[in-house]
Amino acid sequence: MALQIRPLAPNGFGAEVVGADPTLQLDDAAFRQVEQAWFDHSILVFRNLAMTPEQQIAFTRRLGPLHIMVPLQYNLDGYPEIFVVGNAEEGGKAVGMRRAGMGFHSDGEDKAIPNAGSFLFGVNVPPEGGDTIFADMYSAWDALPAALRDRLAGKRARFSRIELHHVHYPHLPALTEEQKRDRPDVWHPIARKHPRSGRTALYIGRWAVEIEGIPQEEGKALIAELCAHAQKPQFLYRHSWRPGDAVLWDNRCTQHCATPFDEERYTRRMHRTTLEGEQPLLADLAA
Ligand SMILES: O=C(O)CCC(=O)C(=O)O
């Protein structure tokens, strides 16, 4: 049976996939429909899924090679492909990473090879709070003033976990020297070409600290301005989770941000599979 792809908004950012098997064991035609919808809409929402870890891994693997998150400590026991997010505990021990992703970012933006996509499954979700907000970075790029697009064309930004770890993860221990060596600063094009859609996205995020060819303080101010621009309401979709929801997003053309919930009262447990990516492509804006 063909799936239905229902856009979430008139501008086409985000779509809900309706009629999929709850374990996501799709035949080839249905899978191709999902993949095409993902490139067309950048984020896909699935409802009422009932996937085992194996089934989540099997579905995601059809989209490309999977990435194993490091450090390994937040990955599900026996399933290193599943990164656990949230405050769930088993036997008095945290199973996942708490307060991950507070602040707009795309996964792996601080790595030389950022992640192409991520697929987050709501195993336990609180009845209130804990939404995830997504930003459409194609539209954010398109809406920049032409003079600013010209100024940014061809420029790269430096992303630094080393400089900002303590800002974004104040509740975690400081990076060790070894972790710093493993996560050196990286430079990525700000106007990023999506390898499949060919479209240009604004590629910036919470780990960006400097822009090539722009004095440091001025660059920081411009990064803050670009981040604020991308967070304007017209570029956003806010997902309020129900148990059994899953969202597949494309890190090459979207950003996302977790929001708080009452961690004393509620358990939020999310299982994420993550796709390997490619070195970001610089958009050829002269074309
Ligand atoms: O928990 C969330 O809503 C999102 C966390 C996040 O940034 C991620 O899983 O990549």
Ligand SMILES: [Fe+2]
């Ligand atoms: Fe994230």
